[in-house]
Amino acid sequence: MRTVIFDFDGVLCFDRFYKSIKKEYSEVYRFIQENVFNAEMIDKWMRNEITSKDVNFLISKKTGIDFDKLNYLFRKDVKEMDLDLRPVSFFKERVLVTNNMDVFSEVTKKRLKKVFPFMFNSADYGVLKTEGLFDIVLKELNLKYEDVLLIDNSERIGRFFKQKGGQFYLYKTYEEFESSAIIKKYAKHN
Secondary structure (H helix, E strand, O other): OOEEEEOOEOOOEOOOOOOOHHHHOHHHHHHHHHHOOOHHHHHHHHOOOOOHHHHHHHHHHHHOOOHHHHHHHHHHHHHOOOEOOHHHHHOOOEEEEEOOOHHHHHHHHHHHOOOOOEEEEHHHHOOOHHHOHHHHHHHHHOOOHHHEEEEEOOHHHHHHHHHOOOEEEEOOOHHHHHHOHHHHHHHHHO
């Protein structure tokens, strides 16, 4: 085992989109929570079947909030997301693989380029992790599942990865992660 794949959301970042509009535009925020953040819309967005501009246009049209203001606040929130990169410090050979939106590649990748030599976003490939993104990553990096540890907060994705032959660590908190036996095992050999 020589390479560690990190997930982004729920491992390295816990912030959310549209957080700055919650107070000032509570009705818009409620619309977003009820109509944008559902499985069908999110999966389309993470496959880049719809873009951030498409989503913000829909929100603007349905709620009346100015599109340019919403788009500005959305991108500002993404630029200012709090990142916790402490988990990454344990490993030399690390890769980031995320089911994420176009805005991740446009904004967040720039913030992480010194930390991750390789980053793969589902929106750039049109497939989610369990639909082939992991296969693309491993082929491009010339790796096999059995050579990789995945650190992710999704049990479903972890089960999928283990069925393919990889190792999996279910991320919950940094404190649990820091003291876990599997991390000590991999950190020594990585």
